[in-house]
């Protein structure tokens with residue numbers, strides 16, 4: 001295999017796409033998710049057929065639908081041909097110019113790949129294999145690895161129904177919709193084996209073997225392997241193992257994690273990929289260590305040596321201090337699936353069970369803890385913000401090696417987000433005008449601050465307003481669809497067209513409706529909220545979105561009550577709940593609002609990333625000092641909601657934080673927004689927007705994050721032993 005051949009895994013052709021020779025490159029462009037972060041590539045697709053593009057935002061679907069008789073006409077259009085050559089040229093250069101990347105220049109010759117495992121990947125809304133922050137972070141990690149030239153291969157599961165789509169009914173109840181994906185219309189293809197057939201690996205289950213098909217989603221230079229059990233070789237009861245993400249059934253969840261961990265290691269081997277470093281992004285994939293252990297023992301290595309060796313090349317990132325986020329399985333269940341698997345290579349049960357034990361004194365049958373397994377088998381362990389690393393170091397102190405200094409036992413690598421994915425096109429165009437082709441570097445460097453502060457206030461404000469108007473169009477269309485379903489009349493629907501005024505100060509709040517995120521804080525004093533949104537000369541509008549897990553009744557109740565409040569007198573027309581929060585809704589919101597709200601119960605928000613996306617678009621964060629915000633807040637780029645510390649009394653803390661939030665909005669945020677110069681321009685506000693962009697874009701980009709993983713974990717581990 002040639003040096004970097006693993007980056008170009010051969011794939012089968014499964015879609016019915018017939019392209020004229022002159023634009024044959026569209027095929028490769030459609031199947032490389034590079035288009036998800038190239039606005040010019042997306043523009044090119046929209047030039048082919050703007051209506052189909054607007055409907056699906058999926059180039060594979062677009063090319064399948066496009067009538068082949070229309071190509072002649074299309075090829076006559078000079079603007080289309082030019083756009084094609086420009087985009088395809090950029091894409092080809094992106095793929096071949098690997099020597100110029102950050103990684104190739106910094107670590108020449110270091111080309112053995114990192115294997116990056118995660119239960120979910122958020123790359124684009126058309127690929128529904130993510131639920132929220134963890135997946136979006138993993139997707140951004142792959143995109144930055146590609147941009148930086150880091151040799152990396154992702155491993156995940158290909159869910160047929162993904163996470164649910166959310167509808168909100170007229171009473172505010174969350175409806176769960178599980179559409180079946182048609183994989184032949186998505187930008188993924190099956191890996192091709194040497195004989196031109198698909199690539200399958202087997203995963204041992206009690207009394208049977210499961211066949212797993214390997215698919216590839218190509219993310220720039222980085223392949224993402226996706227595992228699928230829905231194949232005819234499997235018993236019909238086994239096929240739905242990869243049906244849905246975060247299934248509530250415990251045994252089904254274990255089966256999924258077995259497929260991800262064990263199947264993932266085998267898929268890499270089947271493709272001839274030999275990772276040098278293994279990264280577990282959250283504990284769900286930790287069974288991969290059992291497979292690596294089994295392989296080493298089967299090859300005759302002694303147990304301790306095999307364990308030490310695999311540990312030496314492993315990285316683990318923990319993402320949540322919330323107990324429910326740390327996966328635990330009953331001992332009997334794990335025995336059922338792994339007793340024979342590890343017993344077969346001579347590992348006694350107490351030995352492997354000890355690896356998943358969390359502390360002492362849990363009785364004879366302590367549950368098996370996936371975080372414990374990952375921690376025990378990793379040489380580099382990190383949390384996702386400085387504060388989170390401190391909390392995690394205390395939480396897992398009993399499992400971390402005592403020989404290391406504190407700062408190395410649990411490191412902090414603060415999360416980041418992928419700039420070109422999350423920055424609005426209007427701002428991208430403005431920065432292109434200001435800084436030329438190098439705009440990305442200017443924004444990414446700490447020294448870009450001066451250049452950003454020098455930019456024209458008028459132009460920045462105009463670009464922001466353009467993004468806000470785009471949010472207005474998007475919201476109105478969504479709300480019209482939602483309310484039409486609820487049975488509103490044409491006259492009532494017409495009113496929707498005038499809702500959401502782009503001139504009005506707009507607050508955004510979008511996230512999972514987990515209790516600790518406290519979406520209800522803003523609604524805890526309704527009179528005060530009504531007074532806030534309804535002041536004639538200084539109104540405020542609020543847009544909310546978010547899903548609650550299908551098993552989380554309390555979260556669903558909260559959504560229902562907020563939705564009903566948004567329809568109530570005094571809030572109607574000022575408070576909007578937009579259904580089906582996904583990456584698309586997320587992009588519209590973070591790009592179009594003025595202020596981003598974040599009200600978690602400290603210190604339960606490990607990092608949070610939506611505020612980073614908003615901040616690099618010039619929105620000002622208004623947040624509890626939790627997760628990334630203590631590192632992000634510079635004094636000028638947003639506000640801290642600083643309720644008096646109530647020493648662990650949750651109800652009292654909620655009241656304090658709510659008071660602090662209202663006060664901040666009334667006394668600081670609203671007046672600052674309305675402090676206007678003669679021409680109506682809010683100069684002081686724009687100055688803060690510039691501060692937000694200049695401080696957040698470089699320090700909270702996923703490029704910075706992936707460089708940190710490379711410098712402090714991947715490369716040191718790859719080079720040692």
Ligand SMILES: *Cc1c(COP(=O)(O)O)cnc(C)c1O
Nearest residue numbers: 132133511582583586608609610
């Ligand atoms: C960024 C993002 C998240 C994570 O945001 P948090 O601030 O961590 O809650 C969740 N869902 C979607 C769709 C996102 O884009």
